[in-house]
Amino acid sequence: MDESTIICKCEEIxxxxxxxxxxxxxxxxxxxxxxxxxxxxxxxxxxxxxLVREIISQSLEVSxxxxxxxxxxxPLKPTRIAALAGKETSSSVVSVFAESAPKEGDES
Amino acid sequence: MTKQYDVAVIGSGxxxxxxxxxxxxxxxxxxxxxxxxxxLSGTSGSTQAWVWVHNKTPSWYGELSMLxxxxxxxxxRKIGDVEYKRTGGIAPFFxxxxxxxxxxxxxxxxxxxxxxxxLSREQVLEMEPALSPDIVxxxxxxxxxxxxxxxLVELYIRAAKKNDVQFSFYNPVIDIRxxxxxxxxxxxxxxFITKQLVLAAGPWSRSVGKFLGLDIPVKQVxxxxxxxxxxxxxxxxxxxxxxxxxxxxxLIGYSKEEVGYDRRTTLDxxxxxxxxxxxxxxxxxxxxxxxxxxxxxxxxNDGHPIIGPIPTIENxxxxxxxxxxxxxxxxxxxxxELFEYRETSIDxxxxxxxxxxxxxxxx
Ligand SMILES: Cc1cc2nc3c(=O)[nH]c(=O)nc-3n(C[C@H](O)[C@H](O)[C@H](O)COP(=O)(O)OP(=O)(O)OC[C@H]3O[C@@H](n4cnc5c(N)ncnc54)[C@H](O)[C@@H]3O)c2cc1C
Ligand code: FES
Numbered sequence: 001m002d003e004s005t006i007i008c009k010c011e012e013i014x015x016x017x018x019x020x021x022x023x024x025x026x027x028x029x030x031x032x033x034x035x036x037x038x039x040x041x042x043x044x045x046x047x048x049x050x051l052v053r054e055i056i057s058q059s060l061e062v063s064x065x066x067x068x069x070x071x072x073x074x075p076l077k078p079t080r081i082a083a084l085a086g087k088e089t090s091s092s093v094v095s096v097f098a099e100s101a102p103k104e105g106d107e108s
Numbered sequence: 109m110t111k112q113y114d115v116a117v118i119g120s121g122x123x124x125x126x127x128x129x130x131x132x133x134x135x136x137x138x139x140x141x142x143x144x145x146x147x148l149s150g151t152s153g154s155t156q157a158w159v160w161v162h163n164k165t166p167s168w169y170g171e172l173s174m175l176x177x178x179x180x181x182x183x184x185r186k187i188g189d190v191e192y193k194r195t196g197g198i199a200p201f202f203x204x205x206x207x208x209x210x211x212x213x214x215x216x217x218x219x220x221x222x223x224x225x226x227l228s229r230e231q232v233l234e235m236e237p238a239l240s241p242d243i244v245x246x247x248x249x250x251x252x253x254x255x256x257x258x259x260l261v262e263l264y265i266r267a268a269k270k271n272d273v274q275f276s277f278y279n280p281v282i283d284i285r286x287x288x289x290x291x292x293x294x295x296x297x298x299x300f301i302t303k304q305l306v307l308a309a310g311p312w313s314r315s316v317g318k319f320l321g322l323d324i325p326v327k328q329v330x331x332x333x334x335x336x337x338x339x340x341x342x343x344x345x346x347x348x349x350x351x352x353x354x355x356x357x358x359l360i361g362y363s364k365e366e367v368g369y370d371r372r373t374t375l376d377x378x379x380x381x382x383x384x385x386x387x388x389x390x391x392x393x394x395x396x397x398x399x400x401x402x403x404x405x406x407x408x409n410d411g412h413p414i415i416g417p418i419p420t421i422e423n424x425x426x427x428x429x430x431x432x433x434x435x436x437x438x439x440x441x442x443x444x445e446l447f448e449y450r451e452t453s454i455d456x457x458x459x460x461x462x463x464x465x466x467x468x469x470x471x
Contacts, residue, residue, distance in 0.1 A: 025146065027146065042337060073401060074375065075397055081392050081395050084379050093363045095349070097163065098201070099163075
């Protein structure tokens with residue numbers, strides 16, 4: 001493995017980028033993810049997570065078991081929006097326009 | 109001997125990092141930023157990151173957002189490419205009766221110089237052909253846009269480090285005391301002494317405020333966002349509810365739930381958000397969602413930013429707000445004015461902490 005070895009295939013992030021994130025202070029998979037995008041691709045870190053955790057473990061000289069796993073998020077594999085779009089609505093999803101538009105008689 | 113700092117900032121999200129960077133530009137102060145985790149682990153790393161202005165009301169709040177949006181191009185020249193794009197913003201409506209309030213909004217915002225056009229269906233569809241023909245109109249302004257929040261925070265920090273700001277990460281603040289005019293900030297990794305203190309702890313502001321005996325009146329409001337696979341260019345503008353990032357991903361979401369600091373994503377909101385996506389952009393039905401995330405908005409009880417000195421404690425300051433991505437260039441700038449000249453180019457009166465009656469009771 002050298003500096004240009006691709007660690008995250010989906011987002012094309014190489015070893016040097018991971019190491020530089022660790023050097024600037026990132027210690028967990030999720031912290032490295034936000035800085036480099038490593039793990040944000042279609043496989044959702046299934047391919048890269050163990051490799052990245054090994055790199056963290058080696059660079060920081062801590063055991064693998066101390067390095068947290070990435071947070072798993074729905075959906076676990078890519079899912080079509082049409083399949084997710086339910087029929088009912090909920091009051092928690094609001095329209096940007098409706099929220100800001102002044103109502104009749106509102107003070108400005 | 110323990111090193112003494114001129115300023116310690118608690119929190120390295122977009123707000124704390126921006127303040128530290130702007131303060132460091134004159135290189136006159138020893139500055140320390142402390143974060144319990146790593147930057148972007150808070151709200152600034154789980155945000156839509158619109159630089160959104162046009163329908164922020166009341167209009168003085170819209171004006172603040174506009175002034176901040178106007179600073180972005182200058183900021184980029186100083187700290188580097190944060191992928192700021194002034195795409196123009198469209199907030200669609202689906203009911204003809206909304207046109208009247210849209211026109212009133214345009215009139216109010218014009219008074220502070222925010223230019224809004226109220227578009228017909230044809231005009232909307234001409235600008236964004238992918239939008240649903242069920243839309244009857246929209247408000248539109250050129251000033252809105254979006255930014256890459258990861259790049260933004262990273263580059264604030266990089267620029268601050270270049271100006272010798274010190275950062276201490278993975279280091280929670282666990283107590284604060286004032287002793288002989290100096291603050292003693294106790295952290296997991298030791299005690300730091302500082303003359304001035306800035307609270308920029310985002311959704312944790314309440315618990316950090318308690319160290320100083322303050323009751324900071326903010327709520328935590330969860331928002332969930334869906335991210336598609338990278339798609340061919342679909343929308344050019346920032347649309348109230350969604351935007352397309354440089355890499356083709358579309359970020360969709362505008363949900364609000366008060367569930368405390370709980371960053372789980374839930375199927376009901378994901379489904380409702382997917383439905384909203386298709387209502388706005390029918391073509392999205394065919395797109396795949398690759399991931400979802402949730403972030404916790406920090407919402408002052410009256411919805412408006414809290415920025416400025418803490419009235420009861422000399423040399424202590426606070427900056428906490430929703431829409432911190434939009435406002436961060438302005439917040440960094442005015443806080444620096446406050447520290448260096450004791451007065452600011454915009455009036456901070458409406459943003460004071462003691463406007464809240466809750467605050468008056470607690471002191
Ligand atoms: C779903 C969603 C969508 C949004 N969309 C937009 C948008 O489109 N446009 C926009 O402008 N804004 C948007 N926002 C709001 C915006 O993201 C926030 O206003 C902004 O990120 C707040 O930044 P912050 O620095 O105050 O908080 P944070 O980023 O949370 O930073 C606070 C920091 O303080 C640290 N901290 C806390 N307690 C301690 C302690 N005891 N010791 C040490 N460190 C501590 C934390 O670790 C954290 O890093 C959105 C928010 C959400 C949730
Ligand atoms: S290989 Fe890293 S996200 Fe797929």
